Every structure is written in structure tokens, then in C-alpha cells.
Amino acid sequence: MSNIICLFHPSLSVELLLTELQRNKIKKSDISCFVLKAPTQSKPKSGYKDPTETTSLADLGFIFATIFGVIGASVGFLLPLGPIIWGIASSVFGFLLGFIIDCCYTKVLKQKPHTYILVSIDCTSEKESLIKKIAETHQVIGLTVIES
Numbered sequence: 001m002s003n004i005i006c007l008f009h010p011s012l013s014v015e016l017l018l019t020e021l022q023r024n025k026i027k028k029s030d031i032s033c034f035v036l037k038a039p040t041q042s043k044p045k046s047g048y049k050d051p052t053e054t055t056s057l058a059d060l061g062f063i064f065a066t067i068f069g070v071i072g073a074s075v076g077f078l079l080p081l082g083p084i085i086w087g088i089a090s091s092v093f094g095f096l097l098g099f100i101i102d103c104c105y106t107k108v109l110k111q112k113p114h115t116y117i118l119v120s121i122d123c124t125s126e127k128e129s130l131i132k133k134i135a136e137t138h139q140v141i142g143l144t145v146i147e148s
Helices: 012-023 059-076 082-108 128-136
Strands: 002-008 031-037 115-123 142-147
Touching: 002 012, 002 128, 012 031, 012 115, 012 128, 059 082, 115 128, 128 142
Parallel strands: none
Antiparallel strands: 002 115, 002 142, 031 115
């Protein structure tokens, strides 16, 4: 008998892992899940970010640049220097405004302690390599095998 312990960030990949394990004839009674909460005293460090669940800081900047650029070019037909200059200038202004808002929002509102999900699976030695392969396809942070 082996005990495989896997560490994950809380995400949909944990649910997908558990579903796939049950499809491969691993009983629910052999799977244990635990939530590990970070201590509240320590400040969270910028570490792993799941690529499927993150956005870049420039996303809001690009959205604002598009909106401001369209409005600036439209109004530019009535202003001196024409629509091209006003469209470019308002796009730059919109990008900077969106970027600054996104930076402030990320620093102030999104800082929360990291939590982790610990999944413990009891299995036979024959299923050990299959479980390792399944866990690695579901964005595991750490994996260890304890032989008993």
C-alpha cells in the first residue's frame, strides 16, 4: 500500500482531479482532502499563479484604450488636429488610466492569504504511477509518495 500526497492551489483542477480519480476506480473512501490556510500574520508573497485564472495588469488598460480611442477619434472630427491625433492621444490616456486603476485594485483589494488544498490518496503500488500521471496533468504543486 502507498499513500500519495498532493498539494494544489484551490481551483477547478482539484475537482477535475477527484473526478478523474473516481473514474479510474479509486474509491471515495481512499481519498482525503484538507484545506491548509496561511497564517494571518505573514504577508502573502507573489508566487505561483494559475495561468487559467489570472489576468494581466494591462487587460483593463487595453479595454480603456479601445473605449477612449474610439470616443477620442469620433470627437476629433470636430476638434482641431483631426481624429487621428485625438484618437491616439485618448488611447494613450485610456491605457494609462486603466493600468493605474488595475494596479491600485490589485494591490489594495486582491491581497488575501494563500490557501492550499492537500489531497491524500491511499492506493496499491500498481495504481501509483497512474495516480502520479493524473495529478501531474492537473497542475499539482507538490507530490510525494509514502510507502507503507
